[in-house]
Amino acid sequence: MTIFTGLSAFPPTPAGEDGIVDTDAFAALVDRLASTGVDSISVLGSTGTYAYLDRDQRNRAVAAAIEAVGGRVPVVVGVGALRTSWARELAAAAESAGANGLLLAPMSYAKLSDREVSDHFKAVAGSTGLPLCIYSNPGTTNFEFSHDLIVELSHVAGISAVEMPPRDNEGYATEIDQLRERAPDNFRIGYSGDWCAAPAFLAGADAWHSVVAGVLPEPAVRLTRAAMAGNVEETSRLQALCTPMWKLFETYGSLRTIYGIAELIGLDVGIAPLPVQGFTGSDQLPGLSEALERMVAN
Amino acid sequence: MTIFTGLSAFPPTPAGEDGIVDTDAFAALVDRLASTGVDSISVLGSTGTYAYLDRDQRNRAVAAAIEAVGGRVPVVVGVGALRTSWARELAAAAESAGANGLLLAPMSYAKLSDREVSDHFKAVAGSTGLPLCIYSNPGTTNFEFSHDLIVELSHVAGISAVEMPPRDNEGYATEIDQLRERAPDNFRIGYSGDWCAAPAFLAGADAWHSVVAGVLPEPAVRLTRAAMAGNVEETSRLQALCTPMWKLFETYGSLRTIYGIAELIGLDVGIAPLPVQGFTGSDQLPGLSEALERMVAN
Numbered sequence: 001m002t003i004f005t006g007l008s009a010f011p012p013t014p015a016g017e018d019g020i021v022d023t024d025a026f027a028a029l030v031d032r033l034a035s036t037g038v039d040s041i042s043v044l045g046s047t048g049t050y051a052y053l054d055r056d057q058r059n060r061a062v063a064a065a066i067e068a069v070g071g072r073v074p075v076v077v078g079v080g081a082l083r084t085s086w087a088r089e090l091a092a093a094a095e096s097a098g099a100n101g102l103l104l105a106p107m108s109y110a111k112l113s114d115r116e117v118s119d120h121f122k123a124v125a126g127s128t129g130l131p132l133c134i135y136s137n138p139g140t141t142n143f144e145f146s147h148d149l150i151v152e153l154s155h156v157a158g159i160s161a162v163e164m165p166p167r168d169n170e171g172y173a174t175e176i177d178q179l180r181e182r183a184p185d186n187f188r189i190g191y192s193g194d195w196c197a198a199p200a201f202l203a204g205a206d207a208w209h210s211v212v213a214g215v216l217p218e219p220a221v222r223l224t225r226a227a228m229a230g231n232v233e234e235t236s237r238l239q240a241l242c243t244p245m246w247k248l249f250e251t252y253g254s255l256r257t258i259y260g261i262a263e264l265i266g267l268d269v270g271i272a273p274l275p276v277q278g279f280t281g282s283d284q285l286p287g288l289s290e291a292l293e294r295m296v297a298n
Numbered sequence: 299m300t301i302f303t304g305l306s307a308f309p310p311t312p313a314g315e316d317g318i319v320d321t322d323a324f325a326a327l328v329d330r331l332a333s334t335g336v337d338s339i340s341v342l343g344s345t346g347t348y349a350y351l352d353r354d355q356r357n358r359a360v361a362a363a364i365e366a367v368g369g370r371v372p373v374v375v376g377v378g379a380l381r382t383s384w385a386r387e388l389a390a391a392a393e394s395a396g397a398n399g400l401l402l403a404p405m406s407y408a409k410l411s412d413r414e415v416s417d418h419f420k421a422v423a424g425s426t427g428l429p430l431c432i433y434s435n436p437g438t439t440n441f442e443f444s445h446d447l448i449v450e451l452s453h454v455a456g457i458s459a460v461e462m463p464p465r466d467n468e469g470y471a472t473e474i475d476q477l478r479e480r481a482p483d484n485f486r487i488g489y490s491g492d493w494c495a496a497p498a499f500l501a502g503a504d505a506w507h508s509v510v511a512g513v514l515p516e517p518a519v520r521l522t523r524a525a526m527a528g529n530v531e532e533t534s535r536l537q538a539l540c541t542p543m544w545k546l547f548e549t550y551g552s553l554r555t556i557y558g559i560a561e562l563i564g565l566d567v568g569i570a571p572l573p574v575q576g577f578t579g580s581d582q583l584p585g586l587s588e589a590l591e592r593m594v595a596n
Binding site: 253273 | 383414575
């Protein structure tokens with residue numbers, strides 16, 4: 001097992017209304033995750049609210065997580081930022097803090113061109129000794145990676161994986177084949193969008209970058225083991241248990257829903273980064289507690 | 299003339315690769331603008347790269363601009379930020395520094411709901427005594443304001459204007475009528491997208507939020523005076539002179555183009571916020587110098 005393969009759990013980052021990270025609550029979250037069988041922990045992903053935290057708060061969170069994990073599993077750090085100089089700075093800080101890998105999304109305000117994204121990724125990869133995973137998330141970054149661009153970047157030293165957005169079930173095998181044909185052999189292809197983990201693994205994906213595993217690791221570990229072993233029947237059974245939860249994620253988005261799950265299971269994840277409002281209290285999602293109950297059933 | 303009417307010039311914010319604002323160069327830029335006949339100066343708009351500057355750099359830029367303008371024209375400050383708490387903090391800092399108004403875009407990473415944007419705007423407006431202009435810029439913020447939401451916000455104390463994105467020429471009169479019918483009488487309706495200033499003014503718009511006026515104020519002042527006076531013939535003549543420039547803005551975006559203009563006229567605006575690359579040096583836009591020459595012809 002190398003980094004960027006298997007199940008990576010993306011925990012939320014507990015913070016208050018002012019965006020100050022609660023490092024004790026965060027350490028407790030990742031400490032719990034590190035012993036559940038996940039293959040890595042990715043801090044400061046999209047639902048880890050990296051976009052809503054200052055660079056100093058992000059560095060505080062990274063240091064707390066790495067200390068709490070204590071080397072039990074690799075720690076990947078999201079270093080996406082609107083400025084190239086900021087992403088490089090965050091990458092250097094993560095490396096100094098002892099991170100094992102980096103995750104980089106082409107966070108945008110002005111829509112970026114392929115050349116701008118390519119130069120940005122090369123500049124960040126060139127500034128660190130850590131392996132870097134391309135994070136393709138068109139829904140939040142407003143940038144769509146072409147296969148050509150992913151392949152170009154896969155040949156850049158240090159860029160060793162991609163996290164792809166969800167597709168139609170039929171699309172995974174074709175996409176993975178197309179990318180594998182042109183990328184180096186050790187380039188890892190993973191997927192985000194929790195509902196796609198089962199079909200993507202069965203189609204040969206290397207990794208699941210999982211939001212739900214950040215708060216509910218056990219069912220995600222079971223699904224990963226069955227699907228990576230190619231056990232279609234058990235994968236289908238577990239996927240069916242998760243389906244109501246995946247429907248809520250697809251309909252309402254993972255970010256807001258994760259705060260609702262945390263509230264239901266009594267996990268301290270702080271509050272959602274306003275203006276983003278978590279589904280908690282009187283806004284709790286109808287159907288979430290049933291979906292949760294079904295998902296954690298064995 | 300009140301704030302949020304007439305021509306507002308949006309200067310770029312000179313900064314280096316690290317995002318540190320060159321306050322001397324910025325003061326020189328706004329000092330020059332303040333005596334050209336523009337009705338206000340809006341600092342830290344989209345092409346003022348507010349999204350690419352830290353809050354402390356933004357506050358430095360605001361202080362430098364207000365001092366350089368010295369009360370000759372009102373200064374409006376862009377306070378958009380991904381977090382509500384940050385936008386409130388920036389609004390408070392702008393107010394303390396002596397700003398005359400605020401401009402707020404619903405900057406997003408996770409796509410925002412109408413309710414989230416509404417609560418965000420109310421929270422910021424409620425934290426300041428300054429009049430606030432809603433900045434609708436779906437291309438960069440990934441949020442589309444409905445007329446219903448604009449009308450709802452127009453009735454909130456302190457929210458006194460909207461900056462709308464460009465439309466088809468025929469759309470301005472209808473849109474302005476529809477909004478005026480439901481918004482308070484003193485609610486100001488302006489447009490961005492420099493190519494739309496002439497048709498929008500002729501259709502009754504109150505304001506032009508102008509990128510080009512941030513570096514080339516004179517032709518923008520002439521166009522504004524003719525169009526606000528309802529002088530259709532002179533407006534058409536001036537609009538024709540600007541058309542090649544508008545075509546470049548529409549095709550390549552204002553942000554990258556403005557660095558090319560600055561290079562051609564010898565204005566120090568720093569470098570574009572990488573990963574965004576300005577059209578300068580060997581990347582200079584073909585046709586820009588001809589468009590520029592035509593635009594400044596009388």
